[in-house]
Structures are given as structure tokens and as C-alpha cells.
Amino acid sequence: xxxxxxxVFQNEYLPDGGTDIHAIVTVTSKGTGQAGESGGAAxxxxxxxxxxxGAPRSKIIAARQAAAAAIDEIxxxxxxxVIAGVGLAQPVYPQTGMVQASDRTRSVASAAxxxxxxxxxxxxxxxxxxxxxxxxxxxxxxxxxxLLTDGKNEGETAExxxxxxxxxxxxxxxxxxxxxxxxxVPELRGIADALLGSVELIADPADMAADFQAMxxxxxxxxxxxAKLKVWAPQGAELLFVRQVAPTVQDLTDRRVDVTPLxxxxxxxxxxxESRDYHVAVRVPAKALGAEQLVARVQIEVGGQVVTQGLIxxxxxxxxxxxxxxxxxxxxxxxxxxxxxxxxxxxxxxxxGDTDTATFKLGRAAQLAAExxxxxxxxxxxxxxDIEDPATGTVRLKRDVSKLDEMALDTASTKTTRxxxx
Amino acid sequence: xxxxNCGAAVDADFxxxxxxxxxxxxxxxxxxxxxxxxxxxxxTQPTTxxxxxxxxxxxxxxxxxxxxxxxxxxxxxxxxxxNGREHVIEQPAPTVAAVSDRGRxxxxxxxxxxxxxxxxxxALVVCDGVTTATDSDTAAFAxxxxxxxxxxxxxxxxxxxxxxxxxxxxxxxxxxxxxDQAAEGTATGGDANPPSCTFVTAITDGEVIVAANVGDSxxxxxxxxxPAQQLTTDDSWATEQIRAGVPRDEAEADPQAHxxxxxxxxxxxxxxxxxxxxxxxxxxWLLVCSDGLWNYCSDASQLRExxxxxxxxxxxxxxxxxxxxNEQGGHDNITxxxxxxxDVF
Numbered sequence: 001x002x003x004x005x006x007x008v009f010q011n012e013y014l015p016d017g018g019t020d021i022h023a024i025v026t027v028t029s030k031g032t033g034q035a036g037e038s039g040g041a042a043x044x045x046x047x048x049x050x051x052x053x054g055a056p057r058s059k060i061i062a063a064r065q066a067a068a069a070a071i072d073e074i075x076x077x078x079x080x081x082v083i084a085g086v087g088l089a090q091p092v093y094p095q096t097g098m099v100q101a102s103d104r105t106r107s108v109a110s111a112a113x114x115x116x117x118x119x120x121x122x123x124x125x126x127x128x129x130x131x132x133x134x135x136x137x138x139x140x141x142x143x144x145x146x147l148l149t150d151g152k153n154e155g156e157t158a159e160x161x162x163x164x165x166x167x168x169x170x171x172x173x174x175x176x177x178x179x180x181x182x183x184x185v186p187e188l189r190g191i192a193d194a195l196l197g198s199v200e201l202i203a204d205p206a207d208m209a210a211d212f213q214a215m216x217x218x219x220x221x222x223x224x225x226x227a228k229l230k231v232w233a234p235q236g237a238e239l240l241f242v243r244q245v246a247p248t249v250q251d252l253t254d255r256r257v258d259v260t261p262l263x264x265x266x267x268x269x270x271x272x273x274e275s276r277d278y279h280v281a282v283r284v285p286a287k288a289l290g291a292e293q294l295v296a297r298v299q300i301e302v303g304g305q306v307v308t309q310g311l312i313x314x315x316x317x318x319x320x321x322x323x324x325x326x327x328x329x330x331x332x333x334x335x336x337x338x339x340x341x342x343x344x345x346x347x348x349x350x351x352x353g354d355t356d357t358a359t360f361k362l363g364r365a366a367q368l369a370a371e372x373x374x375x376x377x378x379x380x381x382x383x384x385x386d387i388e389d390p391a392t393g394t395v396r397l398k399r400d401v402s403k404l405d406e407m408a409l410d411t412a413s414t415k416t417t418r419x420x421x422x
Numbered sequence: 423x424x425x426x427n428c429g430a431a432v433d434a435d436f437x438x439x440x441x442x443x444x445x446x447x448x449x450x451x452x453x454x455x456x457x458x459x460x461x462x463x464x465x466t467q468p469t470t471x472x473x474x475x476x477x478x479x480x481x482x483x484x485x486x487x488x489x490x491x492x493x494x495x496x497x498x499x500x501x502x503x504x505n506g507r508e509h510v511i512e513q514p515a516p517t518v519a520a521v522s523d524r525g526r527x528x529x530x531x532x533x534x535x536x537x538x539x540x541x542x543x544x545a546l547v548v549c550d551g552v553t554t555a556t557d558s559d560t561a562a563f564a565x566x567x568x569x570x571x572x573x574x575x576x577x578x579x580x581x582x583x584x585x586x587x588x589x590x591x592x593x594x595x596x597x598x599x600x601x602d603q604a605a606e607g608t609a610t611g612g613d614a615n616p617p618s619c620t621f622v623t624a625i626t627d628g629e630v631i632v633a634a635n636v637g638d639s640x641x642x643x644x645x646x647x648x649p650a651q652q653l654t655t656d657d658s659w660a661t662e663q664i665r666a667g668v669p670r671d672e673a674e675a676d677p678q679a680h681x682x683x684x685x686x687x688x689x690x691x692x693x694x695x696x697x698x699x700x701x702x703x704x705x706x707w708l709l710v711c712s713d714g715l716w717n718y719c720s721d722a723s724q725l726r727e728x729x730x731x732x733x734x735x736x737x738x739x740x741x742x743x744x745x746x747x748n749e750q751g752g753h754d755n756i757t758x759x760x761x762x763x764x765d766v767f
Contacts, residue, residue, distance in 0.1 A: 232497070235498050237500070262498070284500075290526065290529060293499075293502075311495065
């Protein structure tokens with residue numbers, strides 16, 4: 001039985017007339033066990049086999065090895081299928097539905113992926129729908145896919161892709177990987193966000209096998225198939241936002257399901273032994289000095305049971321030394337969320353040729369990365385801009401930036417660092 | 423399980439349905455000793471009850487009437503459930519009275535008292551829950567009860583004044599240790615800010631008066647013929663400043679003045695309470711209180727002026743002192759326990 005805890009970090013003191021409360025809730029799970037322990041697990045590996053995967057040939061060779069590395073990590077008894085992404089999706093193994101992993105099925109699957117050949121186009125929506133058909137044939141509740149692509153979704157319309165994402169949202173989780181410089185970061189991020197997965201750039205095909213192996217190991221170590229984040233706010237309150245802020249920034253607003261007028265619910269997918277931080281902001285009508293109010297219950301629900309709860313409170317006070325403090329965790333993650341936003345906006349402006357906006361946004365990013373101690377972001381920013389003064393956010397756009405460096409900055413933009421010990 | 427009224431799924435621990443507010447379990451308001459109730463038997467008999475802190479009942483939300491969750495907060499408006507201690511009175515003997523009040527600016531009363539009196543023997547205990555720690559009202563209640571119970575159960579030797587002073591000095595120290603253990607027992611584990619509270623007690627055994635304290639709750643002796651005396655020394659930042667030569671007014675006006683340097687609870691070191699003994703050579707008033715009162719009249723002579731203006735009947739006097747502190751602003755919880763002693767030695 002998994003052990004859950006929720007810890008709340010906030011300044012509960014509001015000044016006279018104050019209405020907005022911000023808190024960071026750290027949810028930690030321990031002893032979650034192995035994937036599929038309750039209700040079975042299923043894995044789909046979707047490998048882009050479009051023509052471009054053969055140029056250079058190192059890409060398709062790396063993809064075969066990566067698929068085999070992932071197959072090796074699938075635990076006995078887990079249902080799985082390998083799908084080749086071409087104009088339409090083609091089953092690689094098995095031909096229909098899914099099979100349960102064993103030494104025999106893993107070796108047959110590995111032999112099959114060694115034959116993958118580049119042909120056809122990229123229609124990611126079709127691939128997702130095909131994966132869903134395979135999942136539906138397996139008696140497993142915990143469903144996870146790995147999707148690899150090297151290109152933009154050009155084999156179908158954006159509308160078709162959107163429709164496919166909608167059709168499979170909530171049906172399985174999907175970690176997305178892009179290899180090379182010809183895929184579209186926001187496009188793949190949109191898929192990963194909707195399907196509660198990660199998105200990463202694999203700049204060098206040689207790194208792909210290790211990444212696939214790690215991804216499958218992580219998936220196999222998620223013993224809790226599905227957890228929901230539930231947020232209660234009192235009558236008359238307004239839930240300003242609920243945002244995951246660690247390990248990555250994810251605005252959860254679009255995933256919101258209203259359970260009752262006071263309770264909203266957000267899917268969080270499967271959990272291993274890990275810790276995630278959520279930033280919850282609530283607006284309540286101001287109360288008299290000395291008054292106290294619960295402004296949110298933040299709960300994790302697994303299988304219909306609340307397994308942990310954090311309480312966010314407000315206390316109105318005339319003591320300015322209490323009300324003017326900003327909680328360090330709230331300040332840190334507010335900065336990290338803005339960092340992700342300005343990196344993405346800065347790169348988009350740069351792509352549009354809007355140099356002024358790009359310089360301003362990426363300058364702010366350099367400033368925030370320095371302030372919040374996000375060394376990874378600073379290093380990646382330095383490949384795109386010359387940072388003249390991180391304190392003021394003064395930067396100059398570099399000439400001749402490698403596309404891969406921009407994509408690395410973009411995909412890593414949502415990764416956050418934890419609060420530095422004070 | 424499901425709500426019998428509306429059928430919604432409900433947590434088995436909940437006392438009320440989150441959807442419709444219907445009660446899910448039989449009312450628990452019939453608890454043997456609801457926190458803060460006036461026990462009628464206590465007026466005429468010595469309080470020798472050894473009751474454990476009662477489970478607080480879960481009536482509907484005092485603010486909106488909604489259901490209160492098992493976490494102690496309303497499931498509709500977010501108000502904290504009452505701990506039943508907004509205004510508590512007790513009078514265990516005609517000469518002894520205790521009143522505790524929420525004050526005006528704190529959302530709830532985290533002070534607690536426990537008092538007992540019999541045959542010229544009286545014990546007054548006050549504990550003030552530390553607001554910045556979690557569930558300190560529970561710690562304060564448990565600590566005060568434990569100390570009072572220990573003192574009530576102690577032997578009452580009939581030796582010389584010196585013998586009795588020695589005996590009661592040991593007993594009040596033991597009471598502080600018992601109170602600390604009780605406060606520690608309210609910690610739920612894993613809390614960064616475990617429940618904690620101050621402690622002060624004063625007992626009178628005939629003319630012998632012995633006081634002990636940890637933190638900044640106080641005992642005063644106000645003899646009819648003679649200057650008023652503060653019996654306890656605060657374990658507080660302000661006291662340390664005064665000891666270092668800072669004028670009292672200045673030290674007590676500092677924002678840190680009330681930061682206590684010793685307290686009861688799981689995060690405090692072993693307790694060794696300071697004790698003071700004094701011999702009453704004339705009738706007078708023994709007063710044990712929290713800082714919600716003395717913050718407005720810290721100096722013993724100032725306090726005496728305020729006390730002397732109030733009605734002479736002990737309960738009326740204690741009520742009047744609480745009302746006076748509220749008139750001064752009621753910035754903190756206010757607890758006043760009083761014993762009129764020595765009219766018949």
C-alpha cells in the first residue's frame with residue numbers, strides 16, 4: 001500500500017482587505033510498487049518510420065535499438081505492442097491487440113523492430129488512434145505509450161491531430177520524444193501535455209537507446225495506476241489557478257473537471273515513488289482582522305479514496321511583519337513558471353523574426369534563471385543569447401544559433417529546480 | 423459509504439455529508455465532559471476528576487451552518503469548527519473562579535485553565551497555546567488538566583510552613599513535568615510546528631503559596647496590606663532584555679516582546695519549572711493569568727489598580743477583568759483565574 005503525504009508551504013497571513021492566497025503543496029508517494037499490480041499494465045511503443053527517418057540512416061538504426069532497449073524493460077505479464085508510424089500506423093508486433101511480455105514475446109518483438117524500415121509520412125493523430133485500438137484489446141487499466149518522431153505532423157491536418165488527441169485523452173499516457181531538428185516542439189508538447197507525459201529532444205541518435213530504457217524503467221516503477229488531484233475551495237471563493245510546478249511546469253486549468261460547485265478535480269496519471277509540487281492560488285472575499293478561514297483542501301484521491309490532504313489557510317492580520325512575507329517556495333515557483341513562459345514566448349518571437357520581443361523575453365528569462373538558480377536553463381540560454389548582465393536581464397541574440405540548441409532550450413523550458421535551501 | 427439522505431459517496435470519517443450536509447453519525451454532543459462546559463458538581467465538590475480531554479463534538483459550522491469535515495474545518499465556507507472555548511467559566515468553590523475568553527482578534531481561544539479547591543487548598547493552572555504552532559489549543563487543554571490532576575492527587579501534609587513549602591515546591595515542578603508530557607502527547611508526529619503551550623500554576627495551602635511557570639503566563643499575589651507581587655518570571659525575550667538593562671516599557675513594546683524562550687511540547691527540552699514561594703501574612707488575592715490580561719497592565723502595581731476596581735465576588739471579578747482586557751483591544755486570548763485567600767486562617 002503506497003504511503004502518501006502532502007505538505008503545504010504558504011504565508012497564511014493576509015493584510016486588511018487582502019484576498020489572494022498562494023501556496024505550494026508538495027505531494028510525495030512512497031512504496032507504490034510495480035506497474036500493473038492492481039488491474040494490469042499495458043505499454044505501446046510507437047516508432048516514427050517515415051521516409052525522413054532514413055536520412056541519415058543512423059536515425060532508424062538508433063530507433064530500432066531504442067525500441068529493443070525499451071522492450072527489454074517491459075516486465076513479465078505486462079501487455080504490450082509495437083507500432084510503426086507511417087502515413088497510417090502499422091502494427092509491428094503483434095499484428096492485432098497486445099501480447100503479454102515474456103522472454104519469448106520480447107525476443108519476437110525485438111526481432112520485428114530490427115526490420116523497421118523508413119517509408120511513408122507523418123500522421124501522429126493516426127498513430128495515437130491506432131495505439132488506442134491496441135490498448136482497448138488488452139485487459140489492463142494502466143496504459144502508457146512512448147512516441148518517437150523526427151518530423152512535423154504533415155501527413156494529416158492540424159484539425160485531424162486535434163481530434164485524435166481529444167479522442168485518446170484520458171485513455172492512456174504518452175511520453176513523446178523528438179529526434180533531430182525537424183520536428184515541432186510546441187506540437188509535440190501539446191500531445192505530451194494532453195496525455196500527461198513528458199517531451200524531450202534527442203539531439204544525438206546515439207542517446208536514444210538509453211533514454212528509451214530509462215523511460216520504460218520509470219513507467220514500470222509506477223505502481224499507482226491513476227491518482228487525481230482534488231481541490232476544494234469555499235463558497236464564494238475563486239480558484240485562480242492550479243499548476244504543477246515540479247518536476248515540470250504544467251498549467252492544469254485545461255484538465256479541470258468540476259465535481260461539485262466547490263470541488264474541482266485534475267487527472268495526474270500514474271505515480272511511482274516520487275514527489276510533485278503544485279501551486280494553488282485562491283481568491284476569497286476579505287474578512288475582518290483576526291479572522292481565519294480555510295481557503296483550500298488539496299487532496300490526492302486514488303481509487304475513490306482520499307489518501308492525503310493539505311490545508312491552505314488564510315488569517316487576516318494587522319501585523320505587517322507577518323503579512324508582507326512572501327513564502328520562499330511560492331516566490332521560487334512563481335519565478336520558474338514565468339521562466340518557462342518567457343523562454344517559449346521568446347523563442348516563438350525569434351522564429352517570427354520579432355527581434356525586439358525575443359530579446360526582451362529571453363533577457364527576462366536569463367534574469368529569472370539566475371535569480372532562481374536554474375543552472376540548466378542558464379546554460380541552454382547561453383547557446384541562444386549572449387548574457388551581458390543577468391541581474392538586469394540584458395542579453396543579445398546570438399547570430400547563427402543551431403536549431404538544435406533552440407529546441408533544447410524550448411523542450412527544457414518547463415523543467416524546474418527545487419527550492420534552494422535558504 | 424453513501425449518505426443516507428442524498429446518496430452521495432461520503433468519507434467514512436466525516437460527521438456530515440459534503441453534498442447535502444446531513445449528519446452521518448449519531449450526534450456526539452453527549453460526550454461526558456464537553457470541552458469548556460461548566461461542571462455543576464465542580465461548584466460544590468473538589469475537582470478530583472481525572473478526565474481525559476473530551477473528543478470535541480462536531481456540531482454544524484458556527485458561521486454558516488454547513489457540515490464540518492473530519493479535518494475540523496467547514497466543508498462549505500471554510501470556517502474553523504468551534505473548539506467550544508470561545509468563553510469558558512468555572513467556579514470550583516465560592517472563593518475561586520476562572521474565566522477564559524477568545525478575545526477580539528484571535529480566531530479561536532487557545533488558552534486553557536484547570537482549577538480545583540477544597541478546604542483552604544486551591545490549585546490554579548493556566549496554559550496558553552502557542553498560536554504559531556499547530557493544534558496548540560489541544561496541547562494547552564491537555565497540559566492544564568494533567569497538572570491540575572497531579573496536584574489534586576498529591577498528599578496534603580500538615581507539617582510546618584517550611585515543610586509544606588518544600589512539599590509543594592516539588593509538587594508544582596512535578597505538575598509542570600506532567601503538563602509537558604500531556605502536551606507532548608497531543609503531537610501527531612511529522613508536524614514541523616508541533617503543538618506547544620506555556621504553563622503557570624499557583625497553589626495555596628493555608629498561608630503557603632507556591633508558584634511555578636514555563637513561558638510567559640503569570641501568577642501574582644495581591645495582599646490586602648502590602649505591595650502587589652509578581653510571583654513568576656517570564657521566559658521571554660522581553661524579560662531577557664529587561665534583565666540586560668532595557669527599560670520595561672521599551673522591551674515590552676518591541677514586536678518580539680512576546681517571543682517565549684521556554685515552552686511545553688515535544689519540541690522543547692526537558693522541563694525544569696522555576697518555582698517561587700511566598701507566605702501570606704494577611705488576606706489577599708492570588709491571580710494566575712495569560713498574557714491576554716497582563717499585556718495591558720504588566721507591572722504588579724498597575725495590575726492591582728485594575729483588579730481593585732472590579733467587583734469583590736470572585737467570578738464577577740474574573741469576568742470583569744476579562745471584559746476590561748477586551749475593552750483594551752482584546753488582542754490575544756484572555757484567561758484569568760482568581761482565588762480569594764486568607765479570610766479565615
